[in-house]
Amino acid sequence: MRRAPAPISAPSAEELRLLSRLEGRPLPRGEALAALLGFDAAAARRFVTRFRALGVLRLTAVLQAPSGSCDCVTDLRIDWSRAGDPAALEQRMRLDPAILVADRMLGSSDYRLFSRHCDYRAANDWIRRFAADPAIGQMTTRFCTGLQGRPRHAAARLANRPGGSVREGPES
Numbered sequence: 001m002r003r004a005p006a007p008i009s010a011p012s013a014e015e016l017r018l019l020s021r022l023e024g025r026p027l028p029r030g031e032a033l034a035a036l037l038g039f040d041a042a043a044a045r046r047f048v049t050r051f052r053a054l055g056v057l058r059l060t061a062v063l064q065a066p067s068g069s070c071d072c073v074t075d076l077r078i079d080w081s082r083a084g085d086p087a088a089l090e091q092r093m094r095l096d097p098a099i100l101v102a103d104r105m106l107g108s109s110d111y112r113l114f115s116r117h118c119d120y121r122a123a124n125d126w127i128r129r130f131a132a133d134p135a136i137g138q139m140t141t142r143f144c145t146g147l148q149g150r151p152r153h154a155a156a157r158l159a160n161r162p163g164g165s166v167r168e169g170p171e172s
Helices: 013-020 030-037 041-054 086-095 120-131 153-159
Strands: 070-078 099-104 111-117 136-144
Touching: 013 041, 013 153, 030 041, 070 120, 086 099, 111 120, 120 136
Parallel strands: none
Antiparallel strands: 070 111, 070 136, 099 111
């Protein structure tokens, strides 16, 4: 009989310190990762696996938004009587290159979309095309100008703890 997996706990302060060493730069591989963390290669792989399971470490492409780009936050209320297959609607969201994040929600909206467009006009055109779908019952979009990204989340969490301060890594 297989044992049930242990519940995944939140990262400790020490784990956040280790994670802060990885933030803001490409994830090193193999021996370079082990050396950066001060572990052997197997322990470094377990560290990465744990943080991917927690959802605090993802392997993504690094992208800097171009100057003049337009970000949007769109809340959707779906008319389920006209929507047909929910999987088809979600697949459309997955395939839309403008949508960075699509969240299924509970509450006054069914979905929240975060999208990026080259300028205000492109965003407006995208909104009109999306709103033309008969499955969209109600759509509210807010245009946003990014003020701050959070590439160093672990370091920020450590700094907000009582007595917390982070001074690790060459870029800190």
